[in-house]
Amino acid sequence: MAVYLPIWQIIIICFALPAVGFFLGVLFQSLIRKLTARFQGRRGPWYIVPKSLRPVVGSTRILQPFWDIMKLMYKQTLIPSTAQRKIFISAPFAASTSLIIAIWFIPIIGISPFGPFEFSLIITLYLMLIVPLTIVASGAASSSPWGAIGSYREVILTLAYEIPFILGIFSTAMLTGILTPVYGGVPLIPGSLSLTDIVNFQASHSISFFGFKIPAFFILLNPFAAAAILMSLIGKLKIKPMDIPDAEVEVIAGAYTEYTGKLLGVYEIAKILLLFISLTLFIDMYLGGALVTVNYLGVPSFIWSGIVFGVEIVILILIISVVNAANARFRIDQAFTWYMKIPLILSLIGLVWPYIMVSLAGAGVSIGINIV
Amino acid sequence: MTDSEAATSKVEKFSIVDEIKLFLKEMLKDNYIEEKEIQDKKYVIRTTPEYVKPIADYMIRRDGRLVHLTVSDEGVHGFEVQYHYGFDHLETNTHFIIKVRLPRENPEVPSIAPITWQASWAEREMMDLLGVTFTDHPDPRHLFLPYEWPEEAESEKIDGFSLYTKRDKSAYYIRKDLGKWVPLALSPADAKLTLLPIGPYHPMFIESEYFRVRVEGDEIVDVDMKTGFNHRGVMRLAEQRHYARIPFLVERVCGICSTTHATAYCNTVEAMLDIEIPDRAKYIRTIILELERLHSHLIWLGVAGDLIGFKTLFMWALRDREHVLDLFEKLTGNRVHHDIVYLGGVRKDISEAHIPEIIRRLDFIEDSVKKYIDIAFDHPVVKARTMDIGKLTLSTAKDAGAVGPTARASDWKIDVRSSNPYAAYSPEYTTWDVITDSGCDVWSRVVVRLKEALVSCDIIRQSVERMKSTSAEIRVKPHLPEEGAEAANKTEAPRGELYYYIKSNGTNIPHTVRIRTPSYRNDAVLPFMLRGQTLSDAPIIIGSIDPCFSCTDRMIRIEDVKTNQVRLERIGDLARKYRRA
Amino acid sequence: MGLKQKARLYSPWVFHAHCSGCNGCGIEIAAALNPRYDPERIGVTLHNNPRHADIMLVEGIVAKQHVPFLKRTYDQMPTPKAVVAIGSCAITGGVFKPDDDKGPSYTQGGPVDRIIPVDVYVPGCPPKPEAIIDGVIKAAIILSKRE
Numbered sequence A: 001m002a003v004y005l006p007i008w009q010i011i012i013i014c015f016a017l018p019a020v021g022f023f024l025g026v027l028f029q030s031l032i033r034k035l036t037a038r039f040q041g042r043r044g045p046w047y048i049v050p051k052s053l054r055p056v057v058g059s060t061r062i063l064q065p066f067w068d069i070m071k072l073m074y075k076q077t078l079i080p081s082t083a084q085r086k087i088f089i090s091a092p093f094a095a096s097t098s099l100i101i102a103i104w105f106i107p108i109i110g111i112s113p114f115g116p117f118e119f120s121l122i123i124t125l126y127l128m129l130i131v132p133l134t135i136v137a138s139g140a141a142s143s144s145p146w147g148a149i150g151s152y153r154e155v156i157l158t159l160a161y162e163i164p165f166i167l168g169i170f171s172t173a174m175l176t177g178i179l180t181p182v183y184g185g186v187p188l189i190p191g192s193l194s195l196t197d198i199v200n201f202q203a204s205h206s207i208s209f210f211g212f213k214i215p216a217f218f219i220l221l222n223p224f225a226a227a228a229i230l231m232s233l234i235g236k237l238k239i240k241p242m243d244i245p246d247a248e249v250e251v252i253a254g255a256y257t258e259y260t261g262k263l264l265g266v267y268e269i270a271k272i273l274l275l276f277i278s279l280t281l282f283i284d285m286y287l288g289g290a291l292v293t294v295n296y297l298g299v300p301s302f303i304w305s306g307i308v309f310g311v312e313i314v315i316l317i318l319i320i321s322v323v324n325a326a327n328a329r330f331r332i333d334q335a336f337t338w339y340m341k342i343p344l345i346l347s348l349i350g351l352v353w354p355y356i357m358v359s360l361a362g363a364g365v366s367i368g369i370n371i372v
Numbered sequence B: 001m002t003d004s005e006a007a008t009s010k011v012e013k014f015s016i017v018d019e020i021k022l023f024l025k026e027m028l029k030d031n032y033i034e035e036k037e038i039q040d041k042k043y044v045i046r047t048t049p050e051y052v053k054p055i056a057d058y059m060i061r062r063d064g065r066l067v068h069l070t071v072s073d074e075g076v077h078g079f080e081v082q083y084h085y086g087f088d089h090l091e092t093n094t095h096f097i098i099k100v101r102l103p104r105e106n107p108e109v110p111s112i113a114p115i116t117w118q119a120s121w122a123e124r125e126m127m128d129l130l131g132v133t134f135t136d137h138p139d140p141r142h143l144f145l146p147y148e149w150p151e152e153a154e155s156e157k158i159d160g161f162s163l164y165t166k167r168d169k170s171a172y173y174i175r176k177d178l179g180k181w182v183p184l185a186l187s188p189a190d191a192k193l194t195l196l197p198i199g200p201y202h203p204m205f206i207e208s209e210y211f212r213v214r215v216e217g218d219e220i221v222d223v224d225m226k227t228g229f230n231h232r233g234v235m236r237l238a239e240q241r242h243y244a245r246i247p248f249l250v251e252r253v254c255g256i257c258s259t260t261h262a263t264a265y266c267n268t269v270e271a272m273l274d275i276e277i278p279d280r281a282k283y284i285r286t287i288i289l290e291l292e293r294l295h296s297h298l299i300w301l302g303v304a305g306d307l308i309g310f311k312t313l314f315m316w317a318l319r320d321r322e323h324v325l326d327l328f329e330k331l332t333g334n335r336v337h338h339d340i341v342y343l344g345g346v347r348k349d350i351s352e353a354h355i356p357e358i359i360r361r362l363d364f365i366e367d368s369v370k371k372y373i374d375i376a377f378d379h380p381v382v383k384a385r386t387m388d389i390g391k392l393t394l395s396t397a398k399d400a401g402a403v404g405p406t407a408r409a410s411d412w413k414i415d416v417r418s419s420n421p422y423a424a425y426s427p428e429y430t431t432w433d434v435i436t437d438s439g440c441d442v443w444s445r446v447v448v449r450l451k452e453a454l455v456s457c458d459i460i461r462q463s464v465e466r467m468k469s470t471s472a473e474i475r476v477k478p479h480l481p482e483e484g485a486e487a488a489n490k491t492e493a494p495r496g497e498l499y500y501y502i503k504s505n506g507t508n509i510p511h512t513v514r515i516r517t518p519s520y521r522n523d524a525v526l527p528f529m530l531r532g533q534t535l536s537d538a539p540i541i542i543g544s545i546d547p548c549f550s551c552t553d554r555m556i557r558i559e560d561v562k563t564n565q566v567r568l569e570r571i572g573d574l575a576r577k578y579r580r581a
Numbered sequence C: 001m002g003l004k005q006k007a008r009l010y011s012p013w014v015f016h017a018h019c020s021g022c023n024g025c026g027i028e029i030a031a032a033l034n035p036r037y038d039p040e041r042i043g044v045t046l047h048n049n050p051r052h053a054d055i056m057l058v059e060g061i062v063a064k065q066h067v068p069f070l071k072r073t074y075d076q077m078p079t080p081k082a083v084v085a086i087g088s089c090a091i092t093g094g095v096f097k098p099d100d101d102k103g104p105s106y107t108q109g110g111p112v113d114r115i116i117p118v119d120v121y122v123p124g125c126p127p128k129p130e131a132i133i134d135g136v137i138k139a140a141i142i143l144s145k146r147e
Helices: A007-039 A051-057 A064-073 A085-105 A120-141 A145-183 A195-204 A223-236 A261-286 A301-325 A332-362 B003-031 B049-061 B117-130 B151-159 B163-167 B169-177 B234-238 B243-251 B258-273 B279-307 B311-332 B352-378 B380-386 B394-400 B404-408 B442-467 B518-530 B535-544 B568-580 C003-010 C024-032 C064-076 C129-145
Strands: A206-209 A212-215 A369-371 B034-039 B042-047 B065-073 B079-086 B095-102 B108-110 B133-135 B193-198 B210-216 B219-226 B483-493 B496-505 B512-516 C013-018 C055-059 C082-086 C120-122
Touching: A007 A064, A007 A085, A007 A261, A007 A301, A051 C003, A051 C129, A064 A261, A064 C003, A085 A120, A085 A261, A120 A145, A120 A195, A120 A261, A145 A195, A145 A223, A145 A261, A145 A332, A195 A261, A223 A261, A223 A301, A223 A332, A261 A301, B003 B042, B003 B049, B034 B483, B042 B049, B042 B483, B049 B065, B049 B079, B049 B095, B049 B108, B065 B117, B065 B496, B065 B512, B079 B496, B095 B108, B117 B133, B117 B394, B117 B518, B219 B535, B234 B243, B234 B512, B243 B258, B258 B279, B258 B483, B258 B496, B279 B311, B279 B352, B279 B442, B279 B535, B279 C024, B311 B352, B311 C024, B352 B380, B352 B442, B380 B442, B380 B535, B394 B518, B404 B442, B404 B496, B404 B518, B442 B535, B496 B518, B518 B535, C003 C129, C013 C024, C013 C064, C024 C055, C024 C082, C024 C129, C055 C064, C055 C129, C082 C129, C120 C129
Parallel strands: B042 B095, B108 B133, C013 C055, C055 C082, C082 C120
Antiparallel strands: A206 A212, A206 A369, B034 B042, B065 B079, B079 B095, B193 B210, B210 B219, B483 B496, B496 B512
């Protein structure tokens, strides 16, 4: 349930949350690398280094992405003489800052420093959209032809995945408003655009799914939108079939080609924060925000929430890694067509699905789902 | 086959060599200076320079392939220009080597590049290396000498222009503009077009190569390729070394297909000495050559997977390739440069104890290759990225002279192993089929290579089985060749036809060594595939010919299509027009 | 060991520069990335962009035409950087050196260390993947001690 915290606690959380998010993001990234490597038949970053090698290479590489970023932070930063300096330098900071702010508005296991902030969903989406904008800007400003082509691809890909993403998000947000009056239960705010409300709705309701009583996860109530969102996230995170803007073989590193040292490190931080935010957003929207309100077995509820959060994240990362390992890269026009075909149609179905459910319930037809 | 068919084919077989000889005699009359058969069905005919163009015209019209064109330095006798025409795709082993002598001062010979595209690169190479002028060459630019080559100043004196500003504006342009590429400073006319430097270091290639690609949006309009970054002067070095030391040098022409280079060299020298190697050595050569083809096709599959972003395929292919390398290490002692093929046979025997392991590893590789064939047939993204891309039609392939799997994927059944049998490939030793595919695109090149890998496994099995019944002799002793002895021979490298020509001067050092690698030909075909494709497809199209720039060291250029400056691309059309006229 | 040294030692990003070699070393570098050797266990990843790389692996005799490009690529790498010369050709010229000791072949721009400073030499024709990975780790140790 939403709580309004005193101001000093809010300030502490404002500083602590991005750090926690970064740390968790590093772990997620490391897990993705490890799992992808395992699917490819490799070992991936060592989690336990053999004893004989420890003096040279350290005892663990769980935090491999963190070491990569630290290494970049201690490197020389070169700025091409032909680059437009201001945009070139400020773009990575703009990306990281917008994502740090976005973390404040996303409830992580129900914790959000601003409480049930009214339009937190809109704010988060907007801040997440800043990242591709900065990538486009930095690619154009770097005055490298590879950067220009990377920007051009980023624009097209963003256009492609953003439409099903937005449609999917809003069709899910509508669920809070539409379903409650029909299926009973306590009517909340009609069609709330607050992430906290969405999380709380899922935590406070439960559904009987063919006789089983489970929490009211929106992934069950609107699976089409959830699938569309997951497909869009693959483009947002540049997972394998959609890693077109920074395809190594085709455009070297796309918009990042001319970035070195600290600026590249800041971009890497942004990537890790984006991974964390995207996964957390998906969990908030569709998997009940990993919020457990009951102290099962005498263990405090927030520990349960943490465990549930971990399990859900691992499942999501497993899906992402399989997709990453099992696919070749699309061409940009093929990616656009694909997004216009499958995720867009899924999200459109997701958009009308709540109304279909309502009318079915109104007509007395049972589809096996009941909100309790 | 009925009797009449057999009779006609017999007549046909009889007629090819004889018909050509008859025609040449008729045409040249008094200028038919000399004729000799250097090996089985390989004829040397000497004539005078003014007849090279009609001969080339006739040979190409008669479906011959210009296998190679080269010049040999004969000291006080001047230069000897040699045109190697191959008819082995029509009749086994048939080759004609047309030779003309040029004076040492001001050596000039008419260019045959307007007749066949296949001569273009070779003539430019010889203009670079030996200074022979091929008059009326449509594109007489430097081929693979570095920009800093000292001749630049000399030619400036002669022509009033610098060599590169006159002959090769673009090469000069590349160098001048390399450092300062500013997209926003483009003129409005050029703003639509983007120039992209690709290379010399680019993830697209393992080796270094410099491409300049002009793209409009995402579409490739213009490709400019500067090679020669890998020019190591192997042919020159070989002419300074003892016969016995050259196998180790030519193996280092390419690290992926090293044994096939050594085999081609040894075959050529053995043909020159007229010695027959023992059967066991033939089988051992075949086993190593086919293992090499396996590992080459596997690494190609991996790299092609990487080029379309399929990292998992790259990792899997390289993992399975390790099994081949293990076999190499066990059989020859080395992972990459095997150094097992040697003059007169092989240096090391394959013992009985190794055979079970060979069979075991082959089974594993065969299973995984079958898995990759399934991936090629079923994976939607792989199919989307490879099908209908980089089309090379059969007629273009023939005109431009594609070889190897690239040609076979365009449904052209040429394979040196069947048309010009060496080692243990002839039917009395092993039986196998040439794989072709009619798709003409990148996907069929993938499938052809994968199926060839299966054929390789089959050939190795047969060789291992039949090797058991041979005598233990693995090598005969070579001797020094006579003065003036010459030989030409070829092998089927994993990338296609590899051609060697060696001439002796009676000492222990060869007088002339000429190498024509398969990628030399296939790189020349690249522009036909690249034009009109998108930039995203460029890597896999370039990769689909399995380019080995280490082997090639040459250069190619197509002019801008959209501004009517097309020259080189239409060589094939020109040739056709010329033939009709 | 401070954070700086540790970070540099733990995350060596590698760039492969093919300078007129025969490809043998190139495919052994590719083989060093494969599942059997997998250098990502210790954080070594291949980056095909000199701007992102810490360690450059150079292979081959450097042909004269290649010299300016190699220098340029070296300059594009941000400091600190290290160079590993892989294979006999990169170290001495190897089999492509003429026999008569009259200096290098007519296209050879010299061994790598005449053009750019080399930190680690990995001999062999070609060196085995284990040796290449060992060379990279040694270069990373050198790198971590740089300013």
